[in-house]
Amino acid sequence: MSLEESIDAPPVLEEHAVADPIAVQPAAPPFRPRPVGWMARGIVMAAVAALVLLLPTTKGAVDVHIYTQAVIFAIIGLSLNVLLGYTGQISLGHHAFVGIGAFTSAYMVTVHGQPFVAAVAMAMVVGGLQALLLGAVSLRITGLYFALVTLAYGTMAEESLFNIQKLTGGSAGQPAPKPTWFTTDLRYYYLCLAFLAAVIWVDWRLMKTKGGRALSAVRENPRVAATFGTDVKIYTLMAFVVAGVFAGLGGALLAHNDTFVVRDLFNFQLALVFVIMTVVGGLRNRTGVVIGSAFFGLIGYFFDKLFEHGLDLRVLKVLPKEYAPIVIGPMLLLFTLTRHPGGMGQQVRPLQRWLRGGRFSFKDTHEDEVRVSDVRA
Amino acid sequence: MPRFLASRSALVGTAIVVVVAAVMVASGQRQALVIGVITGAGYGLVALGLVLIYKSSGVFNFAQGEFGTVAVYTLYGVHDLAGVPLLPAMLVGLAAAAAMALATERVIIRPLFSAPRVTLLVATAGVSLLAISLELWLGEARIRFIQPALGRLDRVSVFGVQVSDQRLLVLAALLMLAVLLGLFFSRTNLGLAILGVSQEPVATELMGISVRRLSSFTWALTGVLAGLAGMLTAPVVGSFAPGFLTTTSLIPAFTAAVLGGMTSLPGAFVGGVVVGVAQSLAVSAPIFYENIPGPGAVMVFVLLVVVLALRPQGLLGKSS
Numbered sequence: 001m002s003l004e005e006s007i008d009a010p011p012v013l014e015e016h017a018v019a020d021p022i023a024v025q026p027a028a029p030p031f032r033p034r035p036v037g038w039m040a041r042g043i044v045m046a047a048v049a050a051l052v053l054l055l056p057t058t059k060g061a062v063d064v065h066i067y068t069q070a071v072i073f074a075i076i077g078l079s080l081n082v083l084l085g086y087t088g089q090i091s092l093g094h095h096a097f098v099g100i101g102a103f104t105s106a107y108m109v110t111v112h113g114q115p116f117v118a119a120v121a122m123a124m125v126v127g128g129l130q131a132l133l134l135g136a137v138s139l140r141i142t143g144l145y146f147a148l149v150t151l152a153y154g155t156m157a158e159e160s161l162f163n164i165q166k167l168t169g170g171s172a173g174q175p176a177p178k179p180t181w182f183t184t185d186l187r188y189y190y191l192c193l194a195f196l197a198a199v200i201w202v203d204w205r206l207m208k209t210k211g212g213r214a215l216s217a218v219r220e221n222p223r224v225a226a227t228f229g230t231d232v233k234i235y236t237l238m239a240f241v242v243a244g245v246f247a248g249l250g251g252a253l254l255a256h257n258d259t260f261v262v263r264d265l266f267n268f269q270l271a272l273v274f275v276i277m278t279v280v281g282g283l284r285n286r287t288g289v290v291i292g293s294a295f296f297g298l299i300g301y302f303f304d305k306l307f308e309h310g311l312d313l314r315v316l317k318v319l320p321k322e323y324a325p326i327v328i329g330p331m332l333l334l335f336t337l338t339r340h341p342g343g344m345g346q347q348v349r350p351l352q353r354w355l356r357g358g359r360f361s362f363k364d365t366h367e368d369e370v371r372v373s374d375v376r377a
Numbered sequence: 378m379p380r381f382l383a384s385r386s387a388l389v390g391t392a393i394v395v396v397v398a399a400v401m402v403a404s405g406q407r408q409a410l411v412i413g414v415i416t417g418a419g420y421g422l423v424a425l426g427l428v429l430i431y432k433s434s435g436v437f438n439f440a441q442g443e444f445g446t447v448a449v450y451t452l453y454g455v456h457d458l459a460g461v462p463l464l465p466a467m468l469v470g471l472a473a474a475a476a477m478a479l480a481t482e483r484v485i486i487r488p489l490f491s492a493p494r495v496t497l498l499v500a501t502a503g504v505s506l507l508a509i510s511l512e513l514w515l516g517e518a519r520i521r522f523i524q525p526a527l528g529r530l531d532r533v534s535v536f537g538v539q540v541s542d543q544r545l546l547v548l549a550a551l552l553m554l555a556v557l558l559g560l561f562f563s564r565t566n567l568g569l570a571i572l573g574v575s576q577e578p579v580a581t582e583l584m585g586i587s588v589r590r591l592s593s594f595t596w597a598l599t600g601v602l603a604g605l606a607g608m609l610t611a612p613v614v615g616s617f618a619p620g621f622l623t624t625t626s627l628i629p630a631f632t633a634a635v636l637g638g639m640t641s642l643p644g645a646f647v648g649g650v651v652v653g654v655a656q657s658l659a660v661s662a663p664i665f666y667e668n669i670p671g672p673g674a675v676m677v678f679v680l681l682v683v684v685l686a687l688r689p690q691g692l693l694g695k696s697s
Contacts, residue, residue, distance in 0.1 A: 159674040335503070
């Protein structure tokens with residue numbers, strides 16, 4: 001038997017056939033959906049696309065404003081996902097990251113009269129720079145201590161940086177008008193969707209590069225990664241910069257969505273909401289993070305609608321609607337952490353697999369169970 | 378003699394504190410010093426709980442502040458609203474804090490026993506947020522005023538600074554508590570067992586001590602400590618709101634614990650005093666507050682980063 005023949009022959013499969021009665025036919029072709037199946041998948045995809053693209057056209061400006069916020073939350077969730085999911089560093093000061101982006105953009109537009117594009121670019125640069133500084137600190141201190149530093153940083157930004165009258169307008173806030181071509185809420189919504197698509201694309205492509213693979217190696221085991229010649233420091237810093245740039249972008253978009261930035265928006269609770277939506281969405285799962293973030297961006301709106309349509313549950317009557325999101329959010333987080341560490345991303349995975357042309361099944365949903373990396377301290 | 382006085386690094390730390398204090402008295406920052414020491418003792422109390430939990434469960438407990446806030450709310454409800462006398466009401470408050478700590482340990486920490494520590498940290502932050510939102514909802518999101526047990530402001534003066542009776546009461550209670558805790562951890566079997574678990578859990582288990590039960594006990598104890606910190610400091614401030622102890626004390630307390638090396642109990646307490654004085658100096662010295670908005674938070678952040686960068690084992694901790 002020549003070498004080629006021995007490679008071509010599938011000896012493992014035959015052994016399997018004996019042991020496993022289900023795999024009796026060794027030459028079973030990979031599953032391909034029939035035309036009807038493809039059509040069903042197409043209809044579902046079209047429905048999702050219509051929901052995202054067309055539903056806002058039927059709604060008023062107030063509703064669209066909230067949808068836009070949900071889209072921006074998705075960008076912020078992806079930013080936090082880079083830190084928490086890819087490097088395993090938790091940021092409890094993400095409200096500062098986002099807030100600095102928001103104030104930078106508002107400052108550029110209002111005080112310096114710069115165009116929207118320049119302001120957003122500046123917000124991204126500043127966001128990246130501050131992340132780089134914090135990242136440089138974090139190279140010495142990791143894990144739990146880093147969480148602590150980001151928390152103290154967030155509080156410092158809240159009480160000090162955001163109070164610098166010249167930059168932020170102090171307690172009065174800073175106006176941040178919408179850009180020229182996107183003055184209506186609907187147009188701005190589509191602009192934000194485009195930005196979200198760009199962020200998803202960049203995130204996806206970055207994770208496919210050498211740097212992305214290095215990051216997963218570093219997260220799994222920094223010592224082993226370093227042994228194989230991966231420069232842990234450079235790649236961790238890179239992840240920080242990416243997260244900072246995304247957060248700066250999210251902040252800038254948030255500012256122009258509200259057309260006004262006030263410092264009270266960026267408090268510690270917001271940082272916790274960011275962490276919650278990312279973890280509940282499912283770390284390292286882009287679809288999950290986007291769904292989770294949008295869900296938490298919309299949760300108050302959902303409750304509004306439920307009450308509007310005469311929802312009459314005694315429990316919810318007792319729980320006023322303005323408190324519903326902040327009470328239910330942490331509960332979902334704790335439930336996710338203790339029971340479903342894969343988050344929403346894991347729940348939608350069967351559907352995702354089906355849409356890609358696979359068979360629909362609830363099995364093997366645990367294919368790569370999400371774990372937040374262990375502490376490197 | 379309590380053990381912590383015997384260690385050399387503790388003596389060095391105390392010497393530093395004494396020198397700083399002397400400089401502050403000489404330079405006219407007496408007010409900042411006195412207020413800072415008392416505020417800092419409160420931070421120290423929260424920090425003690427953080428260190429205890431870190432030693433026993435390996436978690437940074439972000440819910441620590443909320444254990445205290447829940448105690449304050451309970452005290453307010455039982456004493457100010459229902460009219461129960463102060464001391465029984467305080468006991469009810471402590472019980473509430475301990476119950477919340479126990480519930481956290483049981484429902485959140487134990488199922489996540491083998492999870493990475495960052496996950497645990499997110500979980501405790503979730504508990505904290507849940508508590509804050511429940512306070513917002515049930516406590517109607519408003520600032521509430523709370524009367525100090527002792528009302529006189531001008532009876533005693535230290536270094537020419539008038540100190541309110543309530544502050545003195547707080548200081549006395551904290552000092553007494555520190556001594557009691559020192560004795561508890563050096564003399565009683567239970568205290569020694571807790572220290573044993575934090576150092577060698579397996580060996581402690583082999584000595585016939587239930588690590589699980591001790592973990593529950595440690596969490597309850599930290600709940601009580603946080604509860605005391607909350608109920609003692611809230612009347613000094615005079616008012617409280619949802620998330621009270623988290624917003625005022627959590628970050629300074631963590632900084633204090635880091636100053637003490639995250640594992641040293643006396644270190645955490647001394648660290649608390651250091652952070653309190655530094656923060657109070659930043660707020661009251663014109664050179665800081667005229668140039669920097671929010672000087673207190675900046676000072677704490679700088680202190681934290683500097684300590685972590687230069688001496689990660691803490692001022693009083695041993696290098697590992």
